[in-house]
Amino acid sequence: MISTIVVRYKLLAPKGEFEEWKKKMDEVSRRANGFLDRIELPMITNEPYFFVLLRFDKIANAEKWLNSLERLTLLKEVDGIAEERQQMMHKDSDFWFAQSPKNAVVKWKQIIVSFIAVYPLTQIIPRLVHVAFTAMGIKSALFSGLLAGMLISACMVYFAMPIVLRLFRKWL
Numbered sequence: 001m002i003s004t005i006v007v008r009y010k011l012l013a014p015k016g017e018f019e020e021w022k023k024k025m026d027e028v029s030r031r032a033n034g035f036l037d038r039i040e041l042p043m044i045t046n047e048p049y050f051f052v053l054l055r056f057d058k059i060a061n062a063e064k065w066l067n068s069l070e071r072l073t074l075l076k077e078v079d080g081i082a083e084e085r086q087q088m089m090h091k092d093s094d095f096w097f098a099q100s101p102k103n104a105v106v107k108w109k110q111i112i113v114s115f116i117a118v119y120p121l122t123q124i125i126p127r128l129v130h131v132a133f134t135a136m137g138i139k140s141a142l143f144s145g146l147l148a149g150m151l152i153s154a155c156m157v158y159f160a161m162p163i164v165l166r167l168f169r170k171w172l
Contacts, residue, residue: 001058001059002036002055002056002057002058003055003056003057003058003059003061003062003089003090004053004054004055004056004062004089004090005053005054005055005056005062005065005066005087005088005089005090006051006052006053006087006088006089006090007051007052007053007054007085007086007087008049008050008051008085008086008087009049009050009078009082009083009085010048010049010050010082010083010085011048011049011050011081011082012048012080012081012082012083013080013081013082015043017081018050018078018081018082021074021077021078021081021082022050024074024077025071025074026038028070028071028074029054029065029071032056032061032064032065032068033061033064033065034056034057034058034060034061034062034064034065035054035055035056035057035061035065036055036056036057037054037055038052038053038054038055039052039053039055039150039153040052040053040150041053041150041153041154041157042150042154050082059089062089063089066087066089105172109171109172113164113165113168113172114161116164116168117156117160117161117163117164118152118156118160120160121151121152121155121156121160122152125148125151125152125155126144126145126148129144129147129148129151130144
């Protein structure tokens with residue numbers, strides 16, 4: 001069962017110092033057993049918070065990573081650069097939905113609600129990015145795809161899923 005870890009840092013030092021530390025943490029996390037991918041949410045202007053999502057192939061590997069000596073050593077280095085580090089681990093598709101077995105949402109409803117949230121974004125955002133890149137004379141499908149993916153992820157987390165879940169709360 002895929003496991004997603006959401007980590008939040010509050011930056012204390014200039015972003016450059018945090019970026020240097022983050023590069024080290026990224027290298028170590030990518031070598032962890034069962035590491036699948038990592039999504040970084042862009043920081044919001046004038047907000048000190050940085051979010052990153054890490055996905056692992058199974059819960060055991062995610063827990064092993066959270067408790068690894070390499071990671072714990074690197075976390076000591078971030079003292080003075082960032083604080084209020086918070087992390088949450090989610091299992092499989094429970095990332096968006098209630099995790100209590102009592103309130104568990106059936107999978108087919110999760111699929112429908114997720115589709116309603118993501119489909120419009122996957123139709124609109126890549127087109128907008130393409131138009132913007134064309135207007136700027138940029139012809140890179142790689143950068144266009146990366147930017148569209150990041151924007152879709154951010155919109156899902158901050159806007160689409162909260163709105164859709166609020167709209168379908170009673171049905172779920």
